[in-house]
Amino acid sequence: MIHNDSIVALATPSGAGAISIIRVSGQNAIEIGASVFKSIKNKNLAQQKTHTLHLGHIIDEGKTLDEVLISIFKGPNSYTGENTIEISCHGSTYIQQQIIQLLLRKGCRIANAGEFTLRAFLNGKLDLSQAEAVADLISSDNEASHQIAMQQMRGGFSNEIAKLREELLNFASLIELELDFAEEDVEFADRTQFHELLNRIEFVLKRLIDSFAVGNxxxxxxxxxxxxxxNVGKSTLLNALLNEERAIVSDIAGTTRDTIEDELVIGGVSFRFIDTAGIRETKDVVENIGIQKTFEKIEQAQVVLYLVDGLELMVDGALDSLIIALNKTQNQYPQKTILTIINKKDLISDKIIVATNEKLTTNNQQLATIFISAKNKEGIDELKNKLLSFVNTGALRNNETIVTNTRHYDSLLKALDEIQKVKFGLESNLSSDLMALDIKEALYHFGLITGQVTNDELLGNIFANFCIGK
Structure with missing residues (x-):
């Protein structure tokens, strides 16, 4: 899998722009760059120091393609660990194509998706979890996901796993040594210390596994x-949250017949709001399809904003009907957070608000109720703060390790299962050879996370999701 040939790709987004960066990495990257570059000071690019910038022109058989800056990074002190150059050219798509085609003729090949980062991993510049964090960093679109990706890219998660793996490996070596001296019936591994280590590993693994719910x-x-x-104001609420006219608002019942989705970042965390069709009995075929989609979106949602028209609460028996509906919804979706929103606060009396609060308090609904006026954007900030409170951001504030990768989560679950088997074996005085098998399995799953254990299929699946220039 290790390649020494030189690869080339556009490292900036495709399309026209002010500048573009073309990256070349490989054993002959600098020599290839030198063969097409003419310095304004007649420098030989191949003889220049690492981490330097050089101004000049890209020349193709006497024809000047562009004035460029070339950065030189000599291996192993580069991102990939190989000789690397980056050509900063003007952002014309024509110029990009002409330079890349010239480099291909000079001996480069187009890089595969994620191949620069793959080479960084293979050359020991990054472990596997750090390499995956690169992709997460590129795709991060809010403060929280950026913070997690940066922490993992710096090795916070992999360092924690590597430390546990090393300690377990040391005990595994002692257990294996006991097997070599089985006839002498000696113990090299202190069982008390081993039990303490297993408890500590189990605790850390459970914490990391639990963090996935937040990280995901x-x-x-x-x-x-x-x-x-x-007509309770769902579309008006969506527009108020997004601070734009995203959904059509009308007094006509059934205006929203399909789901409308948009994203909003609150406190560094992304929320995907879904405006759904109003739930009611109707003979309209199209509206019924929209209502069916509403129930599908409830299934997919983590939080449900149950919006109620506050004016309807002024009708006798309306509060009792609301409580019945809330209890029915909660029973129907017991795993979801359901927040009751009473709309049109500006049109209802304080007496109704007090009565509603008292009634809901009696039925243990008080903590999940907010009064708003979607039309006047009153109570929207309170709603946003309430939504943010549903996310455990304490781990972020404390800079704790948070797992976001499904592959890591799966390996952690399997590692925990093996550790618990080892712990049970130790407490049951199981023979060392049987415990050794479970320890090896745990080490295997630890190794899958950081890349001590890899195969071409695993690496192919991971790096296939990268962009070409990275």
Whole structure:
């Protein structure tokens, strides 16, 4: 899998721009660059020091393609660990294509997706979890996901795993040594210390596994479904949250017949709001399809905003009907966070608000209720703060390791299972040879995370999701 040939790719987004960067990496990268570059001071590019910049022109058989800056990074002190150059040229797509085609004729090949980072991993510049964090960093679109990706790229997660793996490996070596002296019936591994280590590993693994629930929603955004009967103000609420006219607002019941989705970052965390069709009995075929989609979106959402028209609470028996509906929804979706939003606060009396609060308090609904006026944007900030409180951002504030990668999560679960088997074996005085098998399995799953254990299929799956120039 290790290649020494030189690869080339556009490192900046495709399309026209002020400047573009073309990256070349490989054993002959600098020599290839020198063969097409003419310095304004007649420098020989191949003889220049690492981490230097040089101004000149790209020349193709006497024809000047562009005035460029070339950066030189000599291996192993480069991103890939190989000789690397980066050509900063003007951002014309024609210039980009002409320079890349020239480099291909000079001996480069087009890089595969993620091949620069793959080479960094193979050359020991990054471990596998750090390499995956590069892709997460590129795709991060809010403060929280950026912070997590930066921490993992700096090695916070892999260092924690590597330390546990090393300690377990040391005990595994002692267990294996006991097997070599089985006839003498000696113990090289202190069972008390080993038990303490297993408890510590189990604790750390459980913490990392639990963090995935937070990490996954931070990375992918938290889906929030806005549901309720027709004309309660769902589309108005979506527009108020986004501070733009995203959804059509009308007094006609059933205006929203399909789901409308948009994203908003609150406190560094992405929330994906979904405006749904109003839930009611109708003979309209198209509207019924929209209502069916509403229930589908509720299933997919993590948080449900149950919107109620505050004016309807002035009708006798309306509060009791609301409580019945809330309890029914909560029972139907017990795993979801359901927040009751009473809209049109500006049109209802304080007496109704007090009565509603008292009634909901009696039925243990108080902590999940907010009064707003979507039309006047009153209570929207309170709603945003409430949504943010549903996310455990304490781990972010404390800079704790948070798992966001499904592959890591799967390996952690399997490693925990093997550690618990080892722990059970130790407490049951199981023979060393049987415990050794479970320890090897745990070490294997640790190794999958950081890349001590790899295969071409695994690496192919990981780096296939990268962009070409990275």
């Amino acid at each position: 929603v931070i990375k992918n955004g938290i889906p929030v479904a806005i549901v309720g009967e027709p």
